[in-house]
Amino acid sequence: MHIGLLEDFARYLMNSQLTASDVCKFLSLNTLSELDPTAVYLGEVTINGFIAPVGFFGVASEIMGEGGKTPLTVDVPQTEAVKNDQVVTVDRNEAFVKFPALKHCELLPDKWETYLACPILPYGVLAIAFNSKPELDKRFESFLRAIGALAASYIQQSVAGNQRFNTRFTHKPTSALGTLTERQLLIKDLIMKGHSNPSIAKEIGFSESLIRQETMAIYSILNISGRKELLEDKSE
Numbered sequence: 195m196h197i198g199l200l201e202d203f204a205r206y207l208m209n210s211q212l213t214a215s216d217v218c219k220f221l222s223l224n225t226l227s228e229l230d231p232t233a234v235y236l237g238e239v240t241i242n243g244f245i246a247p248v249g250f251f252g253v254a255s256e257i258m259g260e261g262g263k264t265p266l267t268v269d270v271p272q273t274e275a276v277k278n279d280q281v282v283t284v285d286r287n288e289a290f291v292k293f294p295a296l297k298h299c300e301l302l303p304d305k306w307e308t309y310l311a312c313p314i315l316p317y318g319v320l321a322i323a324f325n326s327k328p329e330l331d332k333r334f335e336s337f338l339r340a341i342g343a344l345a346a347s348y349i350q351q352s353v354a355g356n357q358r359f360n361t362r363f364t365h366k367p368t369s370a371l372g373t374l375t376e377r378q379l380l381i382k383d384l385i386m387k388g389h390s391n392p393s394i395a396k397e398i399g400f401s402e403s404l405i406r407q408e409t410m411a412i413y414s415i416l417n418i419s420g421r422k423e424l425l426e427d428k429s430e
Contacts, residue, residue, distance in 0.1 A: 196337040199225050203341055207348045214249025217345050221322075222251045225341060230325040233303040236345060237264070237272060238318040241376040243399055245272055245319060248349060252303050252323070266399050268295050272319045275311035279403035281335050283310045285327065314342035315404045316377075316411070317350070378412050381405060385412075385421060 203225045207217070218234040226234070233252030237245040244263040266273050270293050271282040286307050289296050296302065302309065306323035310330075313319055320342040328334065374382065377398075384394045391409065395402045413420055 196333060200337070200340055200344075204344060207344060210352070212348070212352070214345075214349050215251060216249075217348065218249045218251035221341065221345070226322065229328045231322050232306050232325050233323040235272075235321040236314075236318065236349070237321065239266070239276060239316070239377075239400075241380065243267070245276065248318070264299075269293060270295050270299060271309055271311035272321045275313045276315070276319050276404070277399065277401050279313050279315055279401045281310065281312045281330060281338060283308055283328075283330055310338075312338040312342050313401075314339070314346045315401070316407050317346040320345065374412065374415055378408055378415070381408050382412050382424070385409065385424060 222234045236249040275282045308324040
């Protein structure tokens with residue numbers, strides 16, 4: 195069943211005229227419809243330590259402004275998912291005890307039973323409110339991560355291609371290196387100062403998994419073999 199739904203979603207993303215909110219709407223009304231979702235949200239991790247809204251369906255449009263950004267220091271499911279690279283679920287009955295900050299969260303619809311946040315690293319997070327209690331097993335988690343990755347890839351390519359999405363919070367490449375994002379430049383600088391991946395993760399507030407992915411991306415972009423070569427370039 196999951197393979198067929200992934201195929202349908204991938205085919206839908208072949209349409210070049212979609213917005214991020216269109217993608218969220220399709221996920222809600224088609225890909226995830228059997229689980230009765232009441233809201234779907236896509237957020238991007240910004241260089242200044244926030245999760246910023248990119249697209250949504252089923253929640254108030256006002257969240258797309260500055261007020262919709264969530265600091266990574268706030269303890270809510272979407273920040274926990276990103277920082278720990280884990281799918282986080284919480285039932286409504288326990289949600290506000292486990293995550294008190296959810297009481298003030300603008301991403302929740304009026305009607306929901308389960309709130310789920312799935313990391314899309316290094317991009318951001320996919321958050322879904324369900325009016326049901328889906329069973330989170332390994333297959334379902336892989337399915338969620340796959341649709342999140344497809345959605346994020348489509349959005350990033352669309353932003354780069356025609357700027358149709360709201361790009362106020364998108365990582366911008368720098369002219370000096372051409373393709374490194376601001377976050378990658380920060381990580382590169384910390385590597386060159388001698389920090390390990392765990393140290394970098396602690397320093398900038400992200401998971402070690404995300405740091406590993408970003409360092410691999412840095413090495414690929416710079417066309418180097420790894421940390422040793424990066425440090426050798428510094429000494430030359």
